[in-house]
Amino acid sequence: MDAKSPKVLPPLRIVICPWLAFGHMLPYLELAERLASRGHRVSYVSTPRNLARLPPRRHAVDLVALQLPRVEGLPEGAESTNDVPGDRLKPLWEAFDGLAAPFTEFLSAACAGDEVSRPDWILVDTFHHWAPAVAAAHRVPCAMLQPSAATIAAWAFGARDRAELGAASIFEQLTTVEEPPAGMPRYEWDGDAALFTPVGTSGMWIARRITLTLEGCAITAMRSCPEWELHAFSHAAALLGKPLVPLGLLPPSPDGGRGAGMNRDDATVRWLDAQPPKSVVYVALGSEVPLRVELVHDRAGSWARARRDTIPLGAEEA
Template identity: 35%
Template structure:
């Protein structure tokens, strides 16, 4: 796809988590497909691990490697959150903040029309403003999550919410009834995002400062799914709000054509249609040993077929690896398979034998599952997953496994009963039907196209005057 005379040059600066980089890359491909040039900035290791764009877009998407400075307590070679246990991610943020100067130099030399940046590089807005470059704060979270975080003044320190309990209720600025809030065990686990961490800047402050300095806010959302939350964002953030759609993956992972996929497919092929529960908790969530034991024994107790992608360690710095119960794999052999390395998730979800997804409620996984109409059973771990789970539960799209409110513990009985409810019982029919109803909403390419076109039209209309002149375009 060739560049046209009115094409844009957009720099993308996502946070160093694959759950952030992949939606940015998906949007990059959609924009490049319309002739726009993208510079995608990340650490060298991440760029090497990201899937390569289709050949027809390769000339329009440039990957720019920004080496991370060495930081004490950040393991060498760790370039993404998936390389680290949760308590080490604060040091990754510290290293990331040291990229301000390299990012400024790149922006100055490449002179793009726009920069799209994530919550973590809250400093990108002031840099781009100083250089006369327009900016988009692009949130890969749902509109509900963004609405729950609240107005800029709240995120930057004026929030009345000071304790974990405060985050378990509907915020004052949300005028409609909703259950979207954290459960106590969810916010307790990530309360450093609100209080403090080694980077010296809270995550909440990053969100607020990033939104304050941008020209517009883009959200991975759609009016078909979150109309009331998108309307709220317009009211509380006082910036133009652009939903960019759900960004379902445009093509299955190319590296799926491997011996691994052939083995997985052989196993799935012999299972009955729509009977297998796919179990996966994303790239940076790992169950505790107690959780792992109860989930495993719950799967065994259910008697249902399952395919489980199990992460037992988060990078070399993770000293607390977890193990399956003794004899588990032998006892479930034939009806259950445990896989301990990368899998082509999209191909698995697309397979006819898969009907259900036991997931951490990370939004990328939710989008992929609902694109195929797969019913959701929810078990949250970190970040915005709790807020996503409430949104899905509220709309009866996903069913959360019951857990202890104070510590999040789970029993094998609740795992087994939740699977049976969603997969088999009449009481769970609503979750199965809602998932099928969501398929055209999450997977419709025309709807996705409309949102991207709307954003691009605005970016072209509002590009800085200096760029129009430099490209020989009259105003």
């Protein structure tokens, strides 16, 4: 090898653990595949039913199934927020806390093997307050993944003058105040009220879980980038008080996570292919927003009437 040639580093073994919601699992799967495409060995940890519902993968990612403990009040087969009404998530949080034991067993087995199987990094979601301690016990560095910049950015804007206090102090302060910080919209503040309600067997509120996860991690990573959120990203970095790695927006692959030509015979795809150009409006309501059929029809009818009333006859062809 030429002395001036750059040193080729060996591939990493990376473990990714998303929260039990598809709004977290899908972008983290995209991250896992991008890492795998660069030659790294990636283990993607979730529950059996969640793993079975993931889209086909384009690159080799090890899927690690951890059995979700059964708790009272959790419907049979429910393993994600998509399976439980939004106001009845407490049993899911309790079951999630119970994942600490099987995760410990998984990591212990991985670290007991050779250097190839031993993880170099563990990337956990914001709520995995039990994971950093397990990682530290096995001397594996841990990073906290923030799937969206929205919440952190809102707090960062509101607390940018107090950023030197650190994220933990600010989260704890927010539990004792009744008004949103300066710069945070009221709707954002009201929507975040659940962050300060105790959930799960630990009795901790969500904000406390985030604090503990952050404290136990060496670095943080965010599904954002300075080019997309210039000011918010810099404020979030100051607020978190630890190195912040931008992951980019992690959009789905152009084929939607499917192999070339897959699902071409699907009825929905055939219908879309048959429509004239620019005749279909796509509305994304998030990964887990179920709508009743009558509500879908009502919205579609309202849009059609508005389009008819605002566009003069023949204007589209003009």
